[in-house]
Structure formats: structure tokens, C-alpha cells
């Protein structure tokens with residue numbers, strides 16, 4: 001499933017790094033799991049918790065664990081109907097809202113191309129593949145500050161990037177980066193916390209422990225396109 005802001009492209013090397021840092025049986029928490037690109041690649045034999053504030057998305061992951069069958073096709077009319085009746089089948093809404101939308105943006109327009117590719121089927125396959133690897137994952141639908149995290153856990157935080165388009169604000173609210181970094185400082189003695197960000201957004205008191213170049217570019221203050229480097233940050237306590 002394409003997911004705007006998802007870690008699809010770098011999730012293999014990122015999860016390899018995290019797997020290498022994990023201790024035996026150490027619980028793993030993906031606090032902003034989105035389309036679960038990372039947690040679905042984390043080694044088993046531990047408690048794994050996936051959280052996201054997006055209620056439709058988390059309903060989808062939970063229902064898939066219970067055997068929900070996703071559709072092979074969604075017409076544009078069905079897409080519009082689901083968009084206007086989100087509560088009728090929240091699992092389907094979660095899937096269609098991202099998986100059948102342009103660039104994986106929450107109801108950002110019915111995905112199509114000139115070749116007539118079936119985006120729904122493609123999304124279904126990738127979503128089901130991930131779901132099969134997450135049979136024992138505990139899914140939560142909370143604000144990150146309210147998740148009950150076992151002490152000693154590794155906590156991976158793929159927050160919405162600073163200074164980029166905020167999406168799904170109706171579903172998840174506006175993200176307060178200062179409040180989040182303070183939460184990391186306050187909790188770093190209880191959990192081993194890693195934060196994904198662009199290198200240019202790194203707070204002074206955090207250090208880079210892993211990085212990879214990104215093919216994406218963002219606009220700086222002068223509206224010039226600059227190459228982005230995706231990094232993993234840890235608080236220098």
C-alpha cells in the first residue's frame with residue numbers, strides 16, 4: 001500500500017539497523033506505524049506493539065488480523081461512496097483512503113494512470129504481505145503520549161517530518177514537534193528511543209546514529225530544491 005510519508009523505500013536497511021540494536025526479547029514499539037513498513041520487518045520472538053492515531057488505518061490492521069478480505073477492485077464511484085460514508089466499514093475506509101488514492105494521500109483523489117493499472121489490487125497484495133508478517137503484533141490507536149509502553153522497550157518514532165505538508169490533520173490533529181522532542185527527553189531513561197527525521201531538522205541535543213540519502217528533495221526558505229538525507233536520531237543524554 002502506498003502511504004504518503006511512508007518508509008517503503010528505506011525500510012529494509014532501516015529495519016536491519018534496528019534489528020542489529022535489539023537485545024534478546026526486548027519489546028519493540030513502532031509509535032507512528034502508518035503503513036507498517038518498519039515493524040513488519042522487525043525480528044519476532046518479542047512483544048511488538050504498533051500504534052498510530054489514525055483510527056481508520058488502525059481498524060484496517062486489526063481487522064486484517066481477524067481475517068478481513070480486502071477487495072480486488074474499487075471503482076471511482078465506490079471510492080467516492082466510501083469517502084462520503086467513512087463510518088460504514090472503517091476497515092475498508094482505511095484501506096481505500098490510502099491504498100486507492102493518488103500517491104497514498106488520505107483520500108487525495110482516485111489513483112489511476114494511462115496504462116489502466118489496478119492500484120487496488122497492487123495495494124491489497126502489499127498490505128496482505130505485511131499483515132501476514134504481523135500475526136502477533138498488538139495494534140493500538142492512541143496519541144503517542146498515551147500508549148502503555150513496557151519499560152526497556154525499543155521505541156521507533158517515524159514522526160510527521162517538520163516543515164512538510166501536514167496530512168490527515170482532521171484524523172490525527174496538528175503535530176507539535178517541540179512537545180514531541182520534550183517527550184523523548186523526558187522518557188529516554190525508560191526506553192531506547194529512535195526518531196526518524198530529515199538531517200536538516202535535527203535538534204541540537206540529538207545525535208545521528210544512522211543515515212541514508214533520499215531521492216526526494218524539499219524546498220528550503222528560498223524555495224530552492226535541496227536533496228534530503230533521512231536520519232535516525234537519538235537523544236544525547
Ligand SMILES: C[S@@+](CC[C@H](N)C(=O)[O-])C[C@H]1O[C@@H](n2cnc3c(N)ncnc32)[C@H](O)[C@@H]1O
Pocket residue numbers: 003004005006007008031032033034035036037038051052053054142143144145158159160161168172175
Ligand atoms: C511519517 S508517517 C509514518 C509512516 C510509517 N513509518 C510507514 O512507513 O508507513 C507518520 C504517522 O504518524 C501518525 N501520527 C500523527 N500524529 C500522531 C500522534 N499524535 N500520535 C500517534 N500517531 C500520530 C500519522 O497518522 C502517520 O501515520
